[in-house]
Amino acid sequence: MxxxxxxxxxxxxxxxxxSRSKISEGSIFYQLWGWLVVVAASTHYYLLNYSEFKHHYIAWPILMTLGGIISMIIGFKQEKKKGVKTHIDRTLSYLWIGFTVTLILVLISMINIGPEGAYPIVILLYGLGTFVSGGILRFKPLVIGGAVSWILGIAALYVNFSDQLLLIIAAVLFSYILPGYLLSKSEKNV
Amino acid sequence: MFKSLDPLLHSQLRLAIVSLLISVESADFTFIKEKTGATAGNLSVQIDKLEKAGYIKVKKSFKGKRPLTTCSITKKGSAAFEEYVNHLKSYIGK
Structure with missing residues (x-):
């Protein structure tokens, strides 16, 4: 017996x-959103400072909508391929849904607090998203990247709007693109 | 005195299914088949037994044109699994 x-x-x-060997294949999302934000913020910076174009923010709504559509397609395909949904998947999806809702509410609040009031909050939110994901996935570069965004978010309170765009680029570079790249490397090693 | 082991879980394949489901949110038929190495026929019989006992929840839907069976553990199944493991441990004398 x-x-x-x-x-x-x-x-x-x-x-x-x-069941544990299937770790979340999330690195693609960090890189996708990271690069979309870099392009959107750079375009915004360029149009704001070097052109007369009135709608200098135009890249944001276009690229963020595009990102949303691409993310949904990738997410759907990944779920179909994996055949399993872990507790980590559910926790992460709630985190990012919560993040997106808060982000949209902050963007709406721009009507009252203006973009220069909202962008530092956006950077702080970037930090929260990656910091918590890093903790859930036990992946240090994301945790550190999240903390870097918090520092940049506070710094953004003290600079003008044009420079805030540069800080956003730095924030996604450290919180999303770099850790996303490292995460993709560690996924390949599994 | 030996405690009686739950006959529903005291089968290699059914125990494997429940052990897989205990640590995930949900898993589809193909995933369970791949991980347990069972045949499709045997697996569906055992899944059916576990569902009838209320140990797992089975959701049938479609993935494109192909049917998709998604399984997840219930509270009852989770409690039965815990009890089963405790009984096993008592046999080993831990």
């Missing part, structure tokens, strides 16, 4: 290990 019990316990352990 003891031998049989040990065999059963070994089977349980093996199955639990099997």
């Amino acid at each position: 003891e031998k049989e019990s040990k065999e059963q316990l070994a089977l349980i352990e093996e199955m639990i290990a099997q």
Whole structure:
């Protein structure tokens, strides 16, 4: 009986290990959003400072909508391929849904507080998103990247709007693009 | 005194299914089949038994034109699994 019990316990352990080997394939999202924000913020910076174009913010709504559509397609395809939804997947999806809703509300609040009031909050939010994801995935570069965004978010309170755009670029570089790249490398090594 | 082991879980394949589901939110039929190495026929019979006992929840939908069976553990199944593991441990004498 003891031998049989040990065999059963070994089977349980093996199955639990099997289900854990599927780690979240999230690095693509960090890189996608990171680069979209870099392009949007750079375009905004250029149009604001070096052109007469009235709608200098135009790249944001276009690229962010595009990002949303691409993310949904990738997410749908990944879920279909994986065949399993882990507790980590659910926790992360709630985090990013919450992040998106808060982000939209902050963007709406621009009507009252102006873009220079809203952008530092956006940078702080970037920090929150990656910091928490890093903790959930036990991936330090994301945690550190998140903390960097918090510092840049506070710094953004003390500069003009044009420079805030440069800080946003720096924030996504450290919080999304770089950790996203490192995450993709670690996924390949699994 | 030996405690009686839950006959529903005291089968290699059914225990494997429940152990897989205990650590995830949900998993589809193909994933479970791949991880347990069971045949499709045997697997659907065992899934059916576990569902009837209320240990797992089975959702049937479609992925494109192909049917998709998604399984997840219930509270009852989770409690039964915990009890089963405790009983196993008592046999080993831990």
